[in-house]
Amino acid sequence: MNTRRIRLAASVKGLGYHASGWMISGVPPLADFGLYRRMAEIAERGLFDMLFIPDRLAAAMYDVPRGALGRASTVTDLEPLTVLAALSPLTHSIGLAATMSTTFQEPYTIARFFASLDHVSGGRAAWNVVTSTLKEEARNHGMETMPPKAVRYARAEEAVDVVTGLWDSWDADAFVRDTRTGRYFDPAKVRRLEHHGPHFRVDGPLNVPRTPTGRPVVVQAGASPAGRELAGRTAEIVYTVQNDLSEAQTYYADVKERAVAHGRDPAGLLVLPGILPVLGETRAAARDRLHRLQEQIDPQLGLAHLALFLGDLSELDLDGPIPDLDDDPAVPSRRRLWLQMAHERNLTIRQLYQTTAIANGHLEAVGTATDVADVMEEWFTQGAADGFNVMSALAPHDLEGFVRLVVPELQRRGLFRSRYESTTLRGNLGLERH
Template sequence: MTQPRSMMKIGINMVQNGGHSSGWRHLDADPDIANDFEGYARIIKMAEDAKIHFVFLADGAAVRIPHSNAEELSYHGHIDRFEPLTLLAALAAITSKIGLICTASTTYNEPYTLARKYASLDHISHGRAGWNLVTGWSEDESLNFNRDTLMEHAQRYARANEFVDVVTGLWDSFDDDAFIANKASGQYFRPEGMHVLNHQGEFYKVRGPLNLRRSPQGHPVIAQAGSSVPGRDLGARVADIIYTGQKDLQLAQEFFADMKARVAAAGRDPSQVLVMPGLMPIIGATEAEAQARMAELKSLVHPEVGMQLISKTFGDLSHLDPEDPVPLPLPESNGVKSARDQWERRLREKPMTVRQVYEEISLSSGHCVVCGTVETIADHMQRWFESGACDGWNLMAPYFPSGAEDFITKLIPELKRRGIFHREYEGETLRANLGLNPVPDLKNKSNDGRSKSDDRISMSN
């Protein structure tokens, strides 16, 4: 059953040792938490006690920071991280309600392997798994997967569209009640309950079936973050959650309306696709205290770190003084095109210096930052939610653990007091808690045009 619109959805973004690239330097930060399972576990259990909907782990299969040598790289705090599915499987064992979402790339994985891993996590967690579908935007990742250059943007999305169809087809390899385990007859599953994919497409050839029972949610929740036109089209067709990074209310409203229209055009219910921007709250007891905390965080950014972080989007600006304005137009990008386009639009409306840009990007990877008291930040979140800019938020901490503890123990209670965030989990699965309808059993669905077949597997294949 769909939850009332009056309740926003909230996730917690666990980015290594914090969303701020230099947050590990803060006096209150634990600089070793990126490889400390017990540290992660304490934060996630606290988030579950606060009824936060899910934990989200962004990921990349490389050190994705521009650098020319190890000396330059050595100043960055976003180097080491756990493999996220391994971490979430461990967290599943010590939690019971909070959703578990992590990133896996369609560019650097095979559909069968990925389908099996996420279905396994969904079984292990009793229906709390989610896949953040990305295409891979980093040259550094390509060098770790037998390639010399990053695959071109359009081809990445063409592959991603076919990839996700194969994955969801494999998740439907068996009916929900296919496995009967009848000891008397000796029959383990109903043969008519098995569905062989037999997919042959432009990029993939996958027979199936998946060697796993259908998972508790039918399909794990799919999140997607591409905001380019191909990314929006892919998200509208397959995603349950759309991550985004708007910082301006009008831009967020435009994106929200555009995504809901694309979802409807794809033949889906717009209320069943949640738009959730990233947000980093910087909380103070007073506005002045919050601003002082923001200034302190900005002061932690080494100029070399800042220049390197912005080079992917803005090009090499090392010849400029940090107080010089960022020159326009920005260079074309084969990476995250939506970030480049959004920054160019912002800078045409309001020029910024090189330092201002790298301090903002360093602070929250370019996501929205709101600085103020609990009431001020809650006002911002409520205004966006109620004015058609989002369905909820993916909250980021500048550093761990206290950066996350701040919004879990102070901001979340304020949202509950206002009646715009739930006080209890509504169900047992992530889909139920997000107000998303269950994915029907294959035998109850009409053929939707994907590559599905009920052909029996031939031993000669």
């Protein structure tokens, strides 16, 4: 019998993914720990596999176009690992995933942080590997500019190998604690890494014991060939930005094939496209809600959102077409996605920021609970996804609605669990122990 089930992560980004959400009635005034706790409680009640907190290492002090500065609630946030460590005793089965950049952190530090979280949470930690992109992040870490993409990915490749090698420092039975002989651990069951590579020198061993399931889960997101190759070789969960079924199927097949080429079982790499559900009692009500959410985006913030990848378009007619723009190798995947979307749908500048400023280019599923479940089932059964990274336009309202309405519909169809299978993240995801 086929027991494959949809995997769900809840992506928690401050007050939600709506650029101007803080201005909407009912949204909490601040993304404090209480909001993260509420989101974790909702997600665990909905039997989600994982709570995921994205991160960046710079305050969003953008004033492009001029006048945008001071309008966004995303200028500050809490450090994800601290939040997840605090959430671990308040939750029991849901996985706890955080972003940490290989461009700015040393692999020994990464290994130690996530191994510790895995112990604190009883085997529920996951590391989202990123290389970072923003020059502001670089300048907060002693760099004049961001290293070239090829350099960042080469460093990431090596960092993942070092981190996983450090997690394997100790055998599970290394700590013999033999009071008769006075031996606390068996030296034969611990290994120095002795890694000397182009980017890192790390002797090891890690000064954290082997974690409850051997290693934290490795998560990665990458659309470029380098990102896909890193995912195929190292990742156990892949986040992806897709809004077209055919393109999602192509991406899904590609990363699975890359995993096989590296001698891996493709079932051990779970592809989770981002999805932003917009629910209503009827399809018309859902479409109306989406329209209202789009209309509530501050134009200055919408233009600031586009400026990250397309440059300042504020001098152009908002209701005119997207101009012809040269390709930029520094940020190819998101830039190309947005330009392709704009040209295929004949979108104006205003329509493009309204389309992307909430879901950020991810799949929008708009309709009743049945409609949203239909979309998820199609992607899941047609080779486009193993599950979804569920994004909330407004927190905690939209996650609450998804758990109350969509989760029962997925369960009714036999596509989603009715209880947790395990108290560890690997156990719930069906991933092997290490």
